[in-house]
Amino acid sequence: LKDGRQKAVKDLNPGDKVLAADGDGKLVYSDFIMFTDRDSATRRVFYVIETKEPVEKITLTAAHLLFVLDNSTDDLHSMTAAFASSVRAGQKVMVVDDSGQLKSVIVERIYTEEHQGSFAPVTAHGTIVVDRILASCYAVIEDHSLAHLAFAPVRLYYDVSSVLFPKNFISQSNATLQQEGVHWYSKLLFQIGAWLLDSRMLHPLGMSVNSS
Template sequence: TCVLLENNQAQCLCTPVFRGLTCNQFSYVPCGDATCHGTQGHCVANSCICKTGFAGPRCDSTDFCATFPCLNGGTCVRTNEEPYGGCSCPAEFSGPTCSNDPCSPSPCLNGGYCVRKADNQFYCQCRNRNKGVYCEQVECFPSDATVDVLNIGKVPLSSLQIGSQVRIINEEDQVSYSPIIAFLHRELDGQALYKRVRTRSSTIELSSRHLINQRKDGFVWAETLNKGDEIRVLLSTHANETQWEEVVEITDVHKQGLMAPLTEQGTIVVNNVHASCYALVKSHKVAHFALAPYRLYHRLFGQLSDTDLMTKPILSYASTLLHFFKNLPIAKDLIF
């Protein structure tokens, strides 16, 4: 209340819970042996009872549980010490309000599904044959890699069709053509981590455990290549000459698309570099032998239906065969 004094001055008479020249400061009122915030609590039986949203022995602190709701199924537990509350989080989440989610954003690559574990940990449930902590290991080429198609020329793998005759290098080291009889993996939109292997004249990008022709040891996983190793490259798309070229650079790159075309001969020339059609399996010859029944079927009855070949990311036969091989005693020497 404003009161006019004798000297024509004004003075504010504050209610018990406010103070200051204009009554704009909160006051504490006596409450037993202590005091209680005048507007945020009230004294009942010598105890300060806080209004909703406030906490503390004098009701002058914020109520944690009312101000910071717990997320992801967390439960708020009030305490007698600042901040007068805290979140009890499910095992998969952490943080003051249980907002730390190890799967948001998902760290899993190539369509892998992130599964939450205790102690804010996670693991990636990988699709198809992808492997690695983050499903980063794939067995393919990117979709913009190119092959030479008979009577057409350079074609990106994203546009390659079943039945196309593509340039290969056969077992006699002769350049020829072989038909595409299947796709072991065909995913145009996926993202994957690839090894970029560069020579003086050519560059190829392929998954780390895809087989590539190395001069000393034959077909080896791309991840085992070193600078100075020699790989076979095609000198020109207009000639059938090849040569061994030294690897001058190896880097990791993320690219779009996961493409694994299968030729009848089992090899393919991608970006002018000689590679196997196979991955995961350490031996090109073992992989090629294992798919002999499928090649025989193809010769006798033609290709499988478009649905089987083009829409399923992995040929069911190859997937079943890989699962069978993993249970053999010699698997550790042949398969990842």
Template sequence: MYCAGWSCRTDTKETCFSGRSKVITKNGYQKELADVKIGEEVLVLNGGNTLSFEPIFDFIHAHRTGMYTFLRLTAFNAQANKTVSIEISFYHLIFLFENQYPIHASRVRIGDLLQIVDGINVLPGVVVKIEETKSEGFLSPLTPSGTIVIDGIVASNYAVVHSHLVAHYVMQPYRWWRAFFGASRQNDSKINTYATFFYKFSTATGLINIL
């Protein structure tokens, strides 16, 4: 059983990926998330369940310095003989294989199947290890599809809420804004203002418990 303190910081509900997490950019290179610039295109799993490249519109929240606690989920696919690991916080949503509704990382158990990427294919990766780890920085990117491939594993952009779909709908006006006016300025912030309002409203109304 994993305690609720297993988030990016124990004094808040910040949720994210570690700064050393790697994404695949459009030029085919792997790049640490802490080094990715807003506007760069990275590998995602789009609405048609196909892999494609999309720009990072913004970071819902980001801090590139300091040590934080994450869950490290390790998954293995025998067909590709491939083992991958993701450093993700307690409240962040992650996709199970052949399931469009992701769950909080803390609910993942040994034997569950994650969606892992091998070339152009998305394969089932059985979770073989779950552990706590420390890593530098945290970032939570926002893409048009609401998904991102982190260290070869498909994850959601969203956290804290239970519903990826609802969060995606709620963030749609902000994505339209960024698509029209361009990417936001590159900076580190505790949390994006739009996302902060949504979180505070959901908490105050009790929606955070059902979304």
């Protein structure tokens, strides 16, 4: 968090400022807005992506998006978003180094684990740093920019409500936006995407793995 504390993803509250990255790949603190999915009970298979020098790892569901680079470049502007299940050893992911900067680090190995509970946070910037690795906030649709655009109404609602009614908005957010299950807006976007988008852009497991 911006105040220096660390907090588990599942414990985030609207208004918390978490480490993220902007469109230029610069680290920023971004408002946590909502969970697209919050499920504390279901057991799922997760992909663990582990890096080499430094050794860091991030645990994601198969359909969650992670920013990657080909091993031939270190240009952060060449980042693309890929499903966690599509990431391969030898590619690079973005890691926050000891100086507080993003650097590309080679993925050394990928394996799966089963865990109970999964949480998909959304920030104002659409990105989030988890366990020192930069990830997208989005899943299921393999297009980070399109997903971020689709959540523009949510960001607008958050911005307007938090300015006009700050106390009431935070109280209401804690009571409504973090209930168990997939958020209604995420369900709506998935249905629209299933109708309009090329099926190759959608993860084959669909909404069943839309958490991280």
